[in-house]
Amino acid sequence: xxxxxxxxxxxxxxxxxxxxxxxxxxxxxxxxxxxxxxxxxxxxxxxxxxxxxxxxxxxxxxxxxxxxxxxxxxxxxxxxxxxxxxxxxxxxxxxxxxxxxxxxxxxxxxxxxxxxxxxxxxxxxxxxxxxxxxxxxxxxxxxxxxxxxxxxxxxxxxxxxxxxxxxxxxxxxxxxxxxxxxxxxxxxxxxxxxxxxxxxxxxxxxxxxxxxxxxxxxxxxxxxxxxxxxxxxxxxxxxxxxxxxxxxxxxxxxxxxxxxxxxxxxxxxxxxxxxxxxxxxxxxxxxxxxxxxxxxxxxxxxxxxxxxxxxxxxxxxxxxxxxxxxxxxxxxxxxxxxxxxxxxxxxxxxxxxxxxxxx
Amino acid sequence: xxxxxxxxxxxxxxxxxxxxxxxxxxxxxxxxxxxxxxxxxxxxxxxxxxxxxxxxxxxxxxxxxxxxxxxxxxxxxxxxxxxxxxxxxxxxxxxxxxxxxxxxxxxxxxxxxxxxxxxxxxxxxxxxxxxxxxxxxxxxxxxxxxxxxxxxxxxxxxxxxxxxxxxxxxxxxxxxxxxxxxxxxxxxxx
Numbered sequence: 001x002x003x004x005x006x007x008x009x010x011x012x013x014x015x016x017x018x019x020x021x022x023x024x025x026x027x028x029x030x031x032x033x034x035x036x037x038x039x040x041x042x043x044x045x046x047x048x049x050x051x052x053x054x055x056x057x058x059x060x061x062x063x064x065x066x067x068x069x070x071x072x073x074x075x076x077x078x079x080x081x082x083x084x085x086x087x088x089x090x091x092x093x094x095x096x097x098x099x100x101x102x103x104x105x106x107x108x109x110x111x112x113x114x115x116x117x118x119x120x121x122x123x124x125x126x127x128x129x130x131x132x133x134x135x136x137x138x139x140x141x142x143x144x145x146x147x148x149x150x151x152x153x154x155x156x157x158x159x160x161x162x163x164x165x166x167x168x169x170x171x172x173x174x175x176x177x178x179x180x181x182x183x184x185x186x187x188x189x190x191x192x193x194x195x196x197x198x199x200x201x202x203x204x205x206x207x208x209x210x211x212x213x214x215x216x217x218x219x220x221x222x223x224x225x226x227x228x229x230x231x232x233x234x235x236x237x238x239x240x241x242x243x244x245x246x247x248x249x250x251x252x253x254x255x256x257x258x259x260x261x262x263x264x265x266x267x268x269x270x271x272x273x274x275x276x277x278x279x280x281x282x283x284x285x286x287x288x289x290x291x292x293x294x295x296x297x298x299x300x301x302x303x304x305x306x307x308x309x310x311x312x313x314x315x316x317x318x319x320x321x322x323x324x325x326x327x328x329x330x331x332x333x334x335x336x337x338x339x340x341x342x343x344x345x346x347x348x349x350x351x352x353x354x355x356x357x358x359x
Numbered sequence: 360x361x362x363x364x365x366x367x368x369x370x371x372x373x374x375x376x377x378x379x380x381x382x383x384x385x386x387x388x389x390x391x392x393x394x395x396x397x398x399x400x401x402x403x404x405x406x407x408x409x410x411x412x413x414x415x416x417x418x419x420x421x422x423x424x425x426x427x428x429x430x431x432x433x434x435x436x437x438x439x440x441x442x443x444x445x446x447x448x449x450x451x452x453x454x455x456x457x458x459x460x461x462x463x464x465x466x467x468x469x470x471x472x473x474x475x476x477x478x479x480x481x482x483x484x485x486x487x488x489x490x491x492x493x494x495x496x497x498x499x500x501x502x503x504x505x506x507x508x509x510x511x512x513x514x515x516x517x518x519x520x521x522x523x524x525x526x527x528x529x530x531x532x533x534x535x536x537x538x539x540x541x542x543x544x545x546x547x548x549x
Binding site for chain 2: 286
């Protein structure tokens with residue numbers, strides 16, 4: 001019996017593990033990943049097929065040292081006209097490892113999903129055969145980097161993989177007196193719902209800042225940023241009562257050449273749900289095992305009471321084993337060597353034997 | 360090869376169907392025992408069906424849980440409703456397994472005595488109820504609506520204990536289960 005249980009247990013475990021080794025059709029969430037992770041997420045890389053989707057990549061802004069630029073990607077093609085998830089990587093080479101922007105001395109300031117990740121997940125809507133993503137990044141050293149966009153998506157129960165042509169970006173030293181963002185400026189990427197947001201901009205060699213902002217699909221609004229202190233500017237983004245994204249950019253003017261920053265993304269969203277996954281799994285298993293043990297113990301106790309009662313209760317056996325009526329004594333007295341108890345049980349046999357001897 | 364989400368739908372339908380049938384049979388069995396339904400034949404039928412359906416549901420449950428984690432966005436615990444589904448299904452699984460082991464190793468006597476029978480039917484029906492609640496939460500997550508929405512259940516509230524408490528609960532549960540199984544296997548009727 002135990003052997004069969006062991007076999008059943010092992011088979012169950014093996015079958016359950018198989019679901020973990022499959023692709024992740026539900027995605028893995030945004031993050032900072034190498035391209036190799038994208039292959040691993042599809043399980044056996046030999047199952048991957050090349051996506052026919054077209055991937056275009058473009059840079060906006062001048063690539064000065066410590067100054068942000070924007071890289072945007074538009075992915076389109078008939079193969080995307082299914083309903084499902086797509087993963088989009090911003091990479092700096094195609095070796096599969098150590099290929100994130102950080103590996104090439106670039107810092108991601110924001111992405112179009114409201115984070116600071118090189119891997120973004122999007123939702124393809126049936127009938128809509130394109131999707132776009134963007135990143136705002138800045139170089140932290142004078143270098144030349146080739147950027148790639150890689151995609152992973154499903155369709156027809158097959159994992160598809162695609163990668164764009166490389167786009168080379170050479171980082172330039174900052175010109176003298178260039179009106180620019182401060183090198184330690186980090187844009188705000190998210191904000192809560194229903195509240196106006198004061199956005200701060202730190203600058204250098206800037207005397208005037210104009211801000212352009214837009215909600216996706218609407219026209220551009222222009223406002224003048226207020227100077228809060230030396231090199232610091234502020235503008236107010238209107239409140240949003242539902243999850244939405246606004247994009248903004250600053251036009252910086254000073255004594256030197258003017259500069260327009262790339263578009264920054266500011267996402268209004270509900271605070272993301274965060275939970276300690278280990279705590280959840282431990283509590284789940286604890287509930288399972290505790291309930292199992294608790295019920296078994298109670299059932300055992302109730303069952304034990306009944307067993308003990310039966311163990312000590314022998315009335316039925318006593319009643320069943322009571323001796324039959326004693327036969328009449330021969331000559332009014334017990335035969336020699338007999339007790340009354342023996343006579344009660346075996347007296348009739350003695351009388352029958354006596355009767356046979358007489359005959 | 361089918362996707363995790365399709366496999367999840369298949370396995371959850373098996374789980375929900377099995378547990379629903381099991382729960383109904385436990386209810387009918389209790390009614391028969393209390394002679395609200397007078398049928399000796401039904402006593403035997405509901406006993407067998409309740410426990411076999413329960414066993415089938417328990418076998419299918421791990422597949423439903425693992426495929427659900429695989430098919431859901433991100434890590435599988437990205438929203439409160441998914442965390443609550445995890446708690447509900449694991450508690451239901453524990454109750455179901457306890458009912459099955461009790462009936463298997465202690466025999467039909469637990470259904471003839473009043474108190475053990477009450478506990479057994481309560482455990483079976485609770486397991487069924489928790490699994491149906493889990494399925495309802497899944498419907499709310501996937502489609503935004505479910506039949507049990509009329510109860511306005513607080514799926515968005517997660518009661519997460521500190522890890523220390525969970526570990527204590529886990530250790531005491533393991534000890535209790537081991538002790539109970541040791542005794543049960545020692546006096547098995549099978």
